Amino acid sequence: MTDVLAAFEAAKGFMPLDEGLALYAAARQAAAVLGLPLLEVGTYCGRSTLLLADAAAGAGTVAVTVDHHRGSEEQQPGWEYHDPTLVDPQTGRIDTLPVFRRTVYEAGLEEHVIAVVGRSPQVAKVWRQPLGLVFIDGGHTDEHASGDYQGWAPLVAEGGLLVIHDVFPDPADGGQAPYRIHQRALSSGVFTEVAVEGSLRVLRRSAGELVV
Template identity: 80%
Template structure:
């Protein structure tokens, strides 16, 4: 059974309260994609958990569809979240190690929203996890590191696992280089150029593509 087109009000409230960067209108578009993809009965996969803001939306859609959300992150923060960078948050630094550690905050986010049983959290680097993943998924949401190395690694690792008819969502697709990094945008163009994807929707920096053919 597919989910509705919008998350439950309590899920949306938890999303807005959670640490993270995705605005509500993009979150609603992501949920709509997850709800549609949930109709395939396959896991909904996210690359880039951070503190679980967008994970809540996937968890809600997965629960309604009778499937599960899977989220992959090493939880040490991406490049722009390190000390001295724009998106650094000292509240998610391990005081003993002096390193970013978003895992405890993420677990609290899930617990407070009541989604612990709907999410499989994998702690590891995306390309390594993708190599040992052994099944199809209905949604791949790429929202990890924003360098070309990391964005391409996420795409190359997970797009082959996306079932035909499944959806590829890419966050932070910014065509204008004056407004932000270009790595997710280049991955978006790469996916379209592969001939395996057609665009479904564009909501600010969130792009949703449907897999229509094998290969990447």
Template identity: 75%
Template sequence: MTETERTAAAPAAEVLAAFEAATGFMPVDEGLALYAAAVGAARDTNLPLLEVGSYCGRSTILLADAARQAGTLALTVDHHRGSEEQQPGWEYHDASLVDPEVGRMDTLPRFRRTLYAAGLEPYVVALVGRSPQVAAVWGAPLGLVFVDGGHTDEHATADYESWVPHLAADGLLVIHDVFPDPADGGQAPYRIYLRALAEGFAEVSAHGSLRVLRRG
């Protein structure tokens, strides 16, 4: 996608403000690239857009607004117990997201409040569970698959293998946190990105650590 096309697909000011206000880690420039990809995929396929790893709903806002415009839905897959790096004692742990009754992470209440505040709840179906289990009972094509779940090789590979078979022929695969240099971040997303290229995907765009791909 060219810069002109990306600019044309920029979110409305209120959507961008909601994204920036939401809890999460995606930078604004990468969010804009994700939004442009989602708008294009929703427009071209009119199929649901799926996100693996929604955390508190920051990136979900962008997918939901893209889905709203196209008259489709954004689907989110997350167990909402936090990924490895979000557990107590790790760098990205947020104690405010721990359920005091069970003593475990629970991002679902914050996720729901995020979408409610943005006015986008009607355009999102939250699938609460582990990615491979949800994918095993999913049977419909998808216009976009956005992989941003667990960052171990086990989880990134499982997300790729579970959801890419459901991607429509003209759909887009988007992978977040792709770092070719190990000094910049974990390598599991980079490895599934390389696998996608080896298996016939072509890179459409790269912005920061976000990669947008389409089957060649």
């Protein structure tokens, strides 16, 4: 655990350590109980992927990470989270894929990660295997957050976990799209909140059909 947390803190990304620890605990629990793949939406440079991969490795499963690697809205030029070192000089566009690959390689976790390069709703349409955990940390517009929830929440296995990042009940603290899908999950009747850490919410799926 010490090694993966050191790699987590060294990697590019925005998740604070306390929320990372909460995600890691959820991932380890889901992997150990269900033995199913752990999936995240929103790879960026692989900071949180390391936690899921280490948890998956310990349970003999894999971490799947889905991202188009062109950056979300707030990472584009002129916005708050833009990092010019991530711009491909040949295309002039954000490209986080090379940094992600290096992050996972340096942590020694490549064999435990499946990286899917594509847009989340398109990937979700062709994914059929149940998942032990889904971590939603992609685009923060209503369109993107809603698409992530609608595409992936139904694939969480009974007893599995849905984890949502950047949930801010107070609009003064941040964007509301992740909060709104969090509320949708709670009102669905099949997800129950089991842990809160900062802006991270962990919900467990019970039996029943999820209507999205």
